Amino acid sequence: MKVIKIIIEKDQNGSFWATAENIDGIYAVGDTVEEVKESVLDALETLKMTSNPPKELNSKYKIAYKFDTESLLQYYKKILSAPAFEKITGINQKQIHHYASGLKKPRETQKKKIENALHEFGKELLSVEL
Template sequence: MKEIKIIIEKSSDSFGAYAENVSGIYGAGDTAEECKQSILDAIDTLKELDNCPGELLDDYYLTYKFDAVSLLNYYKGIFTNSALEKMTGINQKQIQHYTSGHRKPRVEQREKIEKALHSLGKELLAVEL
């Protein structure tokens, strides 16, 4: 199964996305969710065309790579700064700077955020109700 890496970035007024490793896949939207749907629509359109990249004819799955601002804004309604502080150990004020785009997190800080989210995901996958 082929991984298609989708990069999602936030501009001043919208979100844009593109496939890092497959040409011709682009999307945009007012929200990250609209942007992701735009990517799926672009893939559907490419499949209908005669010049569809081979990666889309085989089995594939999408992974999304966000910049820090986009990711924090996308999950803003789900994770409070307080919750992110508990998960990552990063001060709430610093997280707010990252969310607003006033500051960019260093590599170590991005890795802390990513690791905390992956850890939470693994924990949630193990939950049974």
């Protein structure tokens, strides 16, 4: 299955934009990450209807979103608070706030720590049964 990698970032005006890392012609903008993700899906559907769609869209594919740290923390703060991020990452809340607000940019090791913690949390959630 082909993976379409979508990069989502926040611009200096507070809006979000996205582009596909591995397929030409997919661009999206919006005031929120949700709007951008919806716009990406619209762009994919539009590309499928063109006379020469990218071959990746002719078979099954999945979308992987690649965020900058600020956008990711802003997007998921509705679900995970700063204390929750601190608990799963080991990074203190003040530092998480600095990353989320764009006051500071995390080093590569910190970004990896956040990414790995979210993946581990996701695995834990997948193992839950009710």
